[in-house]
Ligand code: IPD
């Protein structure tokens with residue numbers, strides 16, 4: 001098995017090149033290439049180009065590893081390592097000219113399913129913000145040279161993050177989830193990039209995070225950041241394709257679980 005630090009070195013170099021490409025393309029103007037699951041679920045030409053670049057670089061650096069990305073067909077692993085990629089997380093922000101978007105690259109082993117894989121290394125690079133978050137299994141979570149630690153709970157209440165699915169039919173359920181957790185909230189953020197939301201939980205900027213319906217590539221790197229920063233995660237399969245994902249410092253995470261647990 002390759003050491004997590006070696007996987008991280010590969011991921012970091014590629015994430016920086018990919019993020020810088022995304023940022024350059026953004027400054028040249030953005031074209032919507034297609035819509036996907038719903039009208040709001042857009043993909044830009046840059047999403048596709050950036051994923052293509054990441055895939056090429058990984059194939060050259062790590063032949064035989066598997067690939068599982070948001071914008072192209074998966075390929076199976078021959079080495080036990082699979083790369084889980086979101087080329088631009090926060091595509092709606094990206095298209096709107098809002099800088100809260102990131103490249104997310106993770107190396108995982110085991111089944112390609114966030115409930116059962118083991119994340120070995122992860123990078124979340126936000127080129128427009130100039131921030132790069134990274135973690136390795138057992139090696140801690142970092143922003144550049146700064147070690148990250150999730151927040152402790154505060155008597156003023158928790159600063160929570162969330163997100164919403166693109167399909168309008170899911171909005172009522174998402175809003176009900178938010179309503180259920182608001183009793184412990186000081187305030188709520190919907191910043192538009194799940195990989196960064198999780199990085200912010202790891203950094204102690206957000207105290208907790210909850211979202212339904214996240215995809216594996218949204219969470220692969222960010223979830224490792226949270227656990228390596230001393231946080232806690234839960235994933236519940238409650239409805240078809242609407243997996244509920246909870247992250248936070250230990251006490252805020254546990255409070256959210258208590259508020260959302262099905263009542264007997
Ligand atoms: C989306 C973002 C958003 C979250 C959505 C994701 P995308 O990813 O992470 O914050 O609320 O659930 O699909 O489409 O921008 O890569």
Ligand code: CA
Nearest residue numbers: 086089090218
């Ligand atoms: Ca995403």
